[in-house]
Amino acid sequence: MKIISWNVNGFRARKTHFAWLDTVKPDVVCLQEVKAELDQATPFPIELMHYPYVYWNPSQTKKGYSGTAIFSKKEFTNVVNGIGIKEFDEEGRTIVVENEDFVLYNIYFPNSGQEGVKRLDYKITFNEALYEHVKNNIKAGKNIIITGDYNVAHKPIDIARPKENEGNAGYTKEEREWMDKFIELGMVDTFREYHPEPERYSWWNMRFGAKKRNIGWRIDYFCVNKEYKKHVTDADILDKIEGSDHAPILLTVK
Numbered sequence: 001m002k003i004i005s006w007n008v009n010g011f012r013a014r015k016t017h018f019a020w021l022d023t024v025k026p027d028v029v030c031l032q033e034v035k036a037e038l039d040q041a042t043p044f045p046i047e048l049m050h051y052p053y054v055y056w057n058p059s060q061t062k063k064g065y066s067g068t069a070i071f072s073k074k075e076f077t078n079v080v081n082g083i084g085i086k087e088f089d090e091e092g093r094t095i096v097v098e099n100e101d102f103v104l105y106n107i108y109f110p111n112s113g114q115e116g117v118k119r120l121d122y123k124i125t126f127n128e129a130l131y132e133h134v135k136n137n138i139k140a141g142k143n144i145i146i147t148g149d150y151n152v153a154h155k156p157i158d159i160a161r162p163k164e165n166e167g168n169a170g171y172t173k174e175e176r177e178w179m180d181k182f183i184e185l186g187m188v189d190t191f192r193e194y195h196p197e198p199e200r201y202s203w204w205n206m207r208f209g210a211k212k213r214n215i216g217w218r219i220d221y222f223c224v225n226k227e228y229k230k231h232v233t234d235a236d237i238l239d240k241i242e243g244s245d246h247a248p249i250l251l252t253v254k
Contacts, residue, residue: 002026005147007246017243018047032108034067057081059092067092107148112169143228158218190235222251
């Protein structure tokens, strides 16, 4: 099974950018920051017509903001929008689906802030609530896949200019320490299992031509619980794909 995750930064603006799916042929496509109601997103691009099961979770607080979606070739047995906390769920940040093998979280984590870190407290509170949700599923013996835009570069290797960005949104001490705690829960950063090399990123600031110079951040992840790690056969960033300020990421499991 191949699972794709991609922050599209506006689904309606990216409708012409899905042709590459016919080459990669994923079984599940997870999207973040769709910024649209379902009726605004249809008709879907022809490449997404191959996915009969569509799960859509738009923001309820602000139209054209946030939002997540999942396209799947097979039906999931359990589908829940959110993690059961209104202040987070109303922004359409999370879809949790389940089949007989795993629970899949598709998440658009809050950005801690563009000007300073004005939403840092909100983000850490969201992260802690997610942590408890995941911990409960692990305790219940379920396998976990958590994908999406985490909006944090975990280690210095995950950001082109760590010293210059120290304390900035997405590279604060608090966000990185939460990521440490999340990994210590028993989660595995699958990309780093296959790619220990530096200078691999998933987001670039498009205003300054950063992608051409590869001045980027790795803030999109597939993490799995350590018990499920044996089923993972590959994880990668598809950084040649254009169409958003984020690159799609790929997980392949047995």
